[in-house]
Amino acid sequence: MNDRVPIPPEAATRRRPAPVPQAPTPWVAQVDTRYLESLLGYNARRAALRVIGEFLPRMAPYGLRPVDFSLLSVITHNPGITSKQLCDVLNLLPPNLVGKIGALEKRGLLTRQPHPVDGRALGLHLTPEGQALMQQAEITATQLENDAASALTAAERKTLIRLLRKVYHP
Secondary structure (H helix, E strand, O other): OOOOOOOOHHHHHOOOOOOOOOOOOOOOOOOOOHHHHOOHHHHHHHHHHHHHHHHHHHHHHHOOOHHHHHHHHHHHHOOOEEHHHHHHHHOOOHHHHHHHHHHHHHOOOEEEEEOOOOOOOEEEEEOHHHHHHHHHHHHHHHHHHHHHOOOOOHHHHHHHHHHHHHHHOO
16 A cells, blocks of 8 residues: 555645845944843953953063963962862862973972972972062062953952852852
8 A cells, every 4th residue: 555645736836935035134333242241251251361361471571371370379379289289279180280390390490399298299399480480470460460450449359359259169
């Protein structure tokens, strides 16, 4: 038995209707970004891009990228910190940290020394060259932060930092 339904002859000769031409897209005089601007991630990313855009050229004389600066800053304020602790506090994967520590050590900015409590771990310490570099780099970073936040009052800046920390460290 044939399960096919026969097509009426008049349907077989019908053509599909021609597509209706679409009106051209109107010219956008003012871009509407209200939705994006209501998103935390969008605003945080825009602010970060602006700060990082200034950070890179200002840290270039020191030969520091954002991760290098963060590592050295944490070590500056926590002499003897272990690699595991650095990974935890900066949310880094251990394989990514190994190369960074090696490169900073090769530059003569830090040393690895036996940890006083954990015999399997090494504590990280800045060399005198690393300390001098970070003293200047942190002054530069502070100036950058002041410039980037110049539209904010001191209280607004403190509130912004407090609120952002609540997002990534609830």
